[in-house]
Amino acid sequence: MTKKLNTVVLKKLRSLRYEDLDWKTVLFILVVLSVFIRFPFFFRDYVDRDESTFILMGQSWVNGHLPYTQLWDLKPPITFLYFAIIIKIFGKSFFAIRFFGAFMVAITSLFTYGIATKITSKKIALWVGIFCVFFQSLFGSLQGVMSEHICTFFFVAGLYILFLKNDPKWFFTSGLLLGLSVMTKLNMAYPVLFIGFYFLWQGFYENHAWKNIKNLVFMGLGFFMTIAFIVLPYYLQGDLQIWWESIFEAPLAYSEGKFHSPLKTLPFAIIILGLLITGFTLKIIDWKDKKLQILSVVIMGILLSFMQAGKVNGHYLIQLYPFILIPLGIAVAKLPPIQKKYIPVIVILLVLIPMESYLEYGNIISNKIKKGTFFNGEGIEVPAYITEHGLETKNIFFTEYHIGYWVLDETPPTKAATHPSNITREELFPYMDNPRETGMEELRYIMEVIQPKTLVARKGKEIFDKKLVNYNTYIDEYLEKHYILEASVGRGLIYQRLE
Known part of the structure; x- marks a missing residue:
């Protein structure tokens, strides 16, 4: 039976023409994969306690209280807006919150695929997108909807626009999205600043500084327009002080807390940067590629933000995965081709990756039999x-x-x-x-x-x-x-x- 299954899978892999892929097909693949992996967790009370807090904050907003005025948490308001919108439309539904979370993971992976196609082949890009779904959904408390999922979605979308277009109106659009990312999780301000510095450096280095400065001005306008829309209801309600203190001052105080230290994150940052530098030094990835340069400065910005925060929780890495998977995919593709006799083993390993999901499928079925409900x-x-x-x-x-x-x-x-x-x-x-x-x-x-x-x-x-x-x-x-x-x-x- 296994041999027959492997034969069918091999035939499918051989018949797959990566160059014929369009974005709709890729989106379909990523949505199906994301929903399949995350579906059994749609019925869990919570996967990470932070998600429960975001739900409470979203419900408070639906009830008419701006974030930080009735309840309080250490995140910018766009995190809570995601939950508030879903609760407002669908009511108190774990299923709806997690379903749209799965869809968001798929869209983030689609944008990651889109960025990768601008650097490498569609074959590598597709596998990068697939592993982007895996890494945003497995290996820890990632099956719920975390603030990192939301901010990464906006950031990757904004970065894709920068890879696709090079004129002021698209830089403005990118600025809007990057502003939403920062107003979801404040540490994303670091890679945004690094992108700005990169374009300034590139403009002066390549003698088109004025063009890049103009584009960055439009990006800045979009970025600050996002913040203006967020601050407006607080201004109208007379709560500007609590908005400023909660979003900007509190995270700085938190990062200086007694359990946080940049030294805790230093080894992790050194390993990631070491791998990146090794790839460039050995010419496994091309340092002269401007798009890879942008990915590199984004990675450095995120790593610096981790050091400033003084710790790296598992769900923090969601912010990093789309950007490190692309150069990693390029590097892996340069390894010697896998011999045909090993392909069935690779297929089996791929099937086994979502083991957490298989176990949770068993859990919800068992709960249904014992207690009459999938929710547990x-x-x-x-x-x-x-x-x-x-x-x-x-x-x-x-x-x-x-x-x-x-x-x-x-x-x-x-x-x-x-x-x-x-x-x-x-x-x-x-x-x-x-x-x-x-x-x-x-x-x-x-x-x-x-x-x-x-x-x-x-x-x-x-x-x-x-x-x-x-x-x-x-x-x-x-x-x-x-x-x-x-x-x-x-x-x-x-x-x-x-x-």
Whole structure:
């Protein structure tokens, strides 16, 4: 059976004429692949806690509150706008949020394919696009919709325009898209600046400085027009200060936090830059190619932003993948051709790449058989238990599974508790207009003044980072004295306050 399948696949590969590919065919391939890989995660309560926070912020916007005015999180507002638009149109739908996320991944990969076709063959470009889907969807908590997915989509689209056109109106359009990228995740300002410096250098080096300066002026107009549209509702509402502090000042304070250090990211940056320099030195990739030069300065800009942030989470790499996959694809294509006898092995390895997805397909089928629904996870099951047993929801505190606020149509007890970990990030308090000055003061206020009737935690996990001993000691002792464990739902622990 396997031999027959391999024969069919080989025939398909041999019959595929890459040069006949059009963008519609490539889009179809990428959408099918993206949806197939990500589909079983459409039913998960959350994959990464940040996504839950973005959903809460989006819902708050739908309810009439601009970001940072009712709830607060450390991202620019376009991140929340994605979720707000989907919630406004489709209601509270995990499926819709994840489906459009899968489509966005496919479109990002299509633009990556488009950029690659300007540098190399359609064959290499197609495989770059396919692996772009893989790397944006697998190997960590990437199956949800992260701010990196959104900002990379806008950035790659803007960069594709720069590769395609070379006149002011298209530079203006690119500026709009790059502005949206930065207003989704602020660190993308670094590669935008690097692109600007590159075009200035190129203009002076090739004696057409005025043309490049004119183009950059139009790009800048587009960029700042995006920011102007975003700031306008805050200006009209008289909330300019909180807009400025939340978007620009808070990230700087966060990067200087106690758990962040540029030295942590330095080895990673050295490895990536080392591979890039090696490729150019050995002439595996052509340094004289202007488009590869642009990709290189983008990569350097993103790496510098990682160093400034002082850490590299797995989902941060989404920003990097489209740009490193293109030179990597060019380099791999220069290796000796794969012998025919090894092609079945390569096919099997490609089929096995989405193993996380296969396991999740099994999970949702098992959940459907046992519980009658594909939707799964404590972020869904704990709120269901709370509703079914008539527990207090008006006054509730999720230290874990905080997507439960959304499911129950409730809000966190304070701004700082929008994302539970923000309670301990006291360096951010001045920028979220928080009246309390320290994390312990905030936690005491929630537990002793607000006094949540219901509290949700996670079995086998400290409520706060294990390094924060004083926080965990306080809340563990407080729970023991003032709360009783009502129920255990999966790994979710539901506590009720004693009268």
